[in-house]
Amino acid sequence: MNKPSFVKLSAAETHKVVLGAMIALFLAALDQTIIATALPSIGSDLGDFHLMAWIVTAYLLTSTAATPILGKLSDLHGRRPIMRISILIFLLGSVLCALSPSMPFLILARALQGFGGGGLITLAQTVVADVVSPRERGRYGAYFAGVWAGSSLLGPVLGGFLTEYASWHWIFWINLPIGLVAILITDRILHRLTGRGGARRIDYASVLCFIISSTSFLLALSWGGTEFPWVSWQIIVALACSIVTGSIFAWRQRRLDEPIMPPRFFSDTVVTPVLIAIFLVFGAYLALAVLVPTFLQLSLLQSPRDVGLLMIPLLLSSTAGAAMSGQYIHRTGGYKLPTLLGLPLAIACLVLLGILATQATPMLTAGLLLLTGLGIGPIFPIANVAAQNAVDRRDLGAVSGAISFARALGGAASTAGGSALVLGLMVAMMPARAADGGLTEILSHPLDAAARLDLAHAYTIFFFIVAGILAAGLLAFSRIEQRPLQDRRTVDTSAEAG
Known part of the structure; x- marks a missing residue:
């Protein structure tokens, strides 16, 4: 008898699980952005300004490393205990953050919080795959894309509000009621999503x-060009450590009964190109979200408030693209076409933005970013649907963790x-200012017309390169094998026939 690839629940139970998963994901996603507007106040209270960047970096490092590990543990031991542990670790980290007496203590607490957050990111995607058939998952994937976009928009605003009218400690205290609600909603139902019997050791x-x-690889990326030169011994040692331990990890994975990232993933004609495509496409998307504000503020002379407004089209249109692709998956059972049409649109818009960078207006930039987001958005739910549909239920946690890790990396x-x-x-094009004070001197004063033009030329190259990354992602995605998506009717019929 063929077993369904999902656990059959009533409609009300399914909605409750999805709601709880969305709340859990919101918790983890919100704490990646809510901290931004509170950093000056935290630095003023705790001192050690030179360590302030580590408040963000510590969370990123541990959440990235945790995603495949906790995903695999949920395959072995069930979603309920790992979801519960992840939320409790996250909440414990939040309490310690709120009570932090010093900057080093806060950084360690953020690292603990990030480890729990990494589990929430993976398990939110995995539990939906447990209770929803592959053909229906696209619709829910769009909801999760909306959660990411909503947290990106709400996080800085909420962080600023709490910091100004209460204190920065409340950006961590607010996690407690939200996390407890997520546990109460999901805990009673998730006990039905059991782990595997037999071998349970990891x-x-x-x-x-x-x-x-x-961690070594991410540290090298974080330090390179900021803390240390790219060719410094610190960066070389970090990269060497990453390569050596990564090679040992890969060697051991081929010899284990329960690998964290099963080697069979990397020979699968769906999973491998999905991982490559999401690594490239999400990387390009995040690079735009992080670096375009500098272009708007310094080259186009927009205020920080207006920069935030001009970036909203990119965030909202990517969510709209995800929603449209989810509906397409549900209606047709196919998943390749939306991305095959969307990414060329995004590539064309970025090429055009690169060509027009020296004469772009704020509204033109926002309009092209809107179309870019619309073209990129479809791949976000599709990556999860395609990869989860390609593996056995016993590997849902592992493959969801691998996708989350590829996105983060x-x-x-x-x-x-x-x-x-x-x-x-910027340094190369403004040698006079760079000679006086380097990048700090460039960024600390308004740019004259010639300097703004130089910056626009720099962004021309940036937009072209991001377009090239998207083209590479499109090529990888085009290699994905189109496999039929099961829905509840086909699964139930096959089960009865068996």
């Missing part, structure tokens, strides 16, 4: 190697690379 030597490898790599490119070009 290779903790592999876990250690994976954490060291991914792509975002970190592209943001670091894009920042290094833009800042390097």
Whole structure:
């Protein structure tokens, strides 16, 4: 008898699980952005301004490393205990953050919080795959894309409001009631999503190697060009450590019964190109979200408030693109066409933006970003649907963790690379200012017309490169094998026939 690839629940139970998963994802996503507007107040209270960037970096490092590990553990031990543990770790980290007496203590608490957040990101996607058939998952994937966009918009605003009218401690205290609601909603139902019987041991030597490898790589990306030169011994040692421990991890994975990232994923004609495509496309998307505001503010002379408004079209249109692709998946059972049509649109808009960078207006830039987001958005739900449909139910947590890890790694790599490119070009094009004080001197004063033109030329190159990354992502995505998506009717029929 063929077993369904999802656990059959009533409609009310399914909606409750999805709502709880969305709240859990909102928690993890919100804490990536809510901190931004509170950083000056935190630095003023706790001192050690030179460590302030680590408040963000610590969360990024541990959440990225946690995604595949906790996804695999949920395959072995069930979603309920790992979801509960992830939320409790996140809430414990939040309490410690709120009570932090010093900057080093806060950084360690953020690292703990990030580890729980990484589990929430993976499990939110996985539990939906457990209770919703592949053909229906696209619609729910669009909801999750909306959660990401909503947290990106709400986080800085909420963080600023709480910091101004209460204190920065409340950006962490607010997580407690939200997290408890997520537990209450999902806990009673998730006990039906059991883990596998038989072998339950996970290779903790592999876990250690994976954490060291991914953390070392992300540290190299975070430090390069900011804390240390790219060719410094610190960056070289970090990259070497990442390569060595990553090689040991890969070697051990091929010899284990329960690998964290099963090697069969990397020979699958769906999973492999999905991982490559989401690494490239999400990386390009995040590079735009992080670096275009500098172009708007310095080259187009927009205020910080107006920059925030001008970036909204990119965020909202990507959510709209995700929603449209989810509906397409539900109606047709196919998943390739929306991305095959959307990414060329995004590439064309970025090429045009690069050509027009030296004469662009704020509204033209926002309009092209809107179309770019519309073209990129479809891949976000499609990546999860295609990869989860390609694996057995026993690997849903592992493949969801792998996708989350590829997204995070792509975002970190592209943001670091894009920042290094833009800042390097700015220094090269403004040698007089750079000679006086480097990048700090460039960014600390308004630019004259000639300097703004130089910056626009730098962004011309940036937009062309991002378009090239999207083209590479399109090529990888085009290699994905189109496999039929099961819906509840086909699964139930096959089960009865068996």
